[in-house]
Amino acid sequence: MRIITNIDDMKAYSREAKSQGKSIGLVPTMGFLHEGHMSLVRAAGEECDVVVLSIFVNPVQFGPGEDYEKYPRDMERDKKIAEETGVDHIFAPGVDEMYPDGYATYIEPEGHMASILCGKSRPGHFKGVDTVVAKLFNIVSPDKSYFGQKDAQQAVIIRQMVKDLNMNTEIRVMPIVREDDGLAASSRNAYLTGDERRQALGLYRSLKEAERLVSGGERSAGKLKKEMEKILLEGKDVRVDYIEAVDARTLKEVDLLKGETLIAVAAVVGNTKLIDNTVVRSGS
Amino acid sequence: MRIITNIDDMKAYSREAKSQGKSIGLVPTMGFLHEGHMSLVRAAGEECDVVVLSIFVNPVQFGPGEDYEKYPRDMERDKKIAEETGVDHIFAPGVDEMYPDGYATYIEPEGHMASILCGKSRPGHFKGVDTVVAKLFNIVSPDKSYFGQKDAQQAVIIRQMVKDLNMNTEIRVMPIVREDDGLAASSRNAYLTGDERRQALGLYRSLKEAERLVSGGERSAGKLKKEMEKILLEGKDVRVDYIEAVDARTLKEVDLLKGETLIAVAAVVGNTKLIDNTVVRSGS
Secondary structure: OEEEOOHHHHHHHHHHHHHOOOOEEEEEEOOOOOHHHHHHHHHHHHHOOEEEEEEOOOHHHOOOOOOOOOOOOOHHHHHHHHHHHOOOEEEOOOHHHHOOOOOOEEEEEOOHHHHOOHHHHOOOHHHHHHHHHHHHHHHHOOOEEEEEHHHHHHHHHHHHHHHHOOOOOEEEEEOOOEOOOOOEOOHHHHHOOHHHHHHHHHHHHHHHHHHHHHHOOOOEHHHHHHHHHHHHOOOOOEEEEEEEEEEOOOOOEOOEOOEEEEEEEEEEEOOEEEEEEEEEEEOO | OEEEOOHHHHHHHHHHHHHOOOOEEEEEEOOOOOHHHHHHHHHHHHHOOEEEEEEOOOHHHOOOOOOOOOOOOOHHHHHHHHHHHOOOEEEOOOHHHHOOOOOOEEEEEOOHHHHOOHHHHOOOHHHHHHHHHHHHHHHHOOOEEEEEHHHHHHHHHHHHHHHHOOOOOEEEEEOOOEOOOOOEOOHHHHHOOHHHHHHHHHHHHHHHHHHHHHHOOOOEHHHHHHHHHHHHOOOOOEEEEEEEEEEOOOOOEOOEOOEEEEEEEEEEEOOEEEEEEEEEEEOO
16 A cells, blocks of 8 residues: 655556556545545445545635644554555645645535535535545546545535536445444544533434434424434533435425435534434425 | 537547547637637647637626627637638537536635736636636546637636646647737627727737837836826727736736736727737846
8 A cells, every 4th residue: 555645646646547447436534534434445445446545634624713723633543444444545645735835726616505504604614625625536536436425515515516517537425334322433523522422422313313203204394303403402512503404415405305305413512513414215 | 520519428539539549639719719719729739639629608707797698609610710720629518518507616716816907807707717617627638728828817827726726737828819910819809890999909009118118128017007008098999907017927916027027908999808918028
């Protein structure tokens, strides 16, 4: 497994692989790898000849006061996990390599897709995401790129960017991976104390309750949200950021569930922002 | 020569050419071809195996009240000129093909490069340019892409985008082509009446005067601008938009000329907005 920190080197490796007729799978991450990332690497390994894992904590997608500085990093541990999971190249550029002096070009997702859900409390977040992901696509030239369903809104916005800008990679979105207790795998789980972690399980329990209500015939988004909020607020250190029911493809808010609905929740537990979601299907 | 209107077809032709080891040169235009465009096609023909000329009047780079609707179009004439000049494929998509319903992703050049010169009077213009050019790059996958020095600011901003987003095409900027009387070749010249055209020559004459003064040792940007303005205002229907002296690479305004300076002028003659420029070299 190679560790590549330089953009030109990464481009050269990708060109080399392509010239040998090999397909490339890209798994973009901010490191501190967990089972969610590993599931993406395994999918890439099954579908592509070469697996590139990028590790880059992207300053541009963090807002002022967010956790850019303290975001967990452990390159040695990541290298070990990546090698064991079948990564061929780690691409881990420095911030100056990705955003040199005079950097001035950004990709902006406009409209409601980027302004609802996490877009409300994190203005500029998805602009940072689109920008860094477009850069990675141009550097690595992946045939397929792998993202996790845990960041459902991110996946929809990146799919839209690929479609809008006519990019030449296929977006593959893989299911949420959960830890044994049900908490969605996330690098930020490392922030949680034992007590906070117990409270954080409210996100998962609220989504399970929503699923149960929908299978029982409930179609009112308002009713679902109310029941979910009750469960979340059982945690004394939980502050709800949003509970939303939106069309899974367009992210437009729904009042009555129909077709595929993304039920998404974001909450701050202690000082840790967590998100989770489920997609439910219901007849019209 | 093929005329391609569909994005997937264009991508397929480009893939085919690449798989045969052929290099692709892209000349992006808004059509109504003139000698300036033809010089780009000839350069592409000398340097690349396949020449793709795109013709697309990009609505996104026109502001409200600008000339999108009346911008000159003549596809039959363009086809003839393109074929005679050595174009292999014309890519001429419709607006719905490039910006389908729900389109939501834009590339935004930030900072002073996009806010000075034409960026002052045309907010959003370079966002429209970057967005369509990025789309064309992803659709055509050109090894080299050709732009005219007449749109000097556009060329600098596109170079910056390619660098910032790590795009895989080389930007080639070709010298301004002038008509016999000195007027810079432009599709918009077709708007000018005979009298306006005589007045429009003030742009060229003002730049020649600036060149003459610089060779004579003049280093003051203020002095140059004053002399240029005098010449421009000899035309009774001329309204000056800007006269600027900026660093040719960074587009930062200069007071005293040093190294390579872009002297750029924009004026409205009658109802027609015209731009022109020259690059002068001076010791420190």
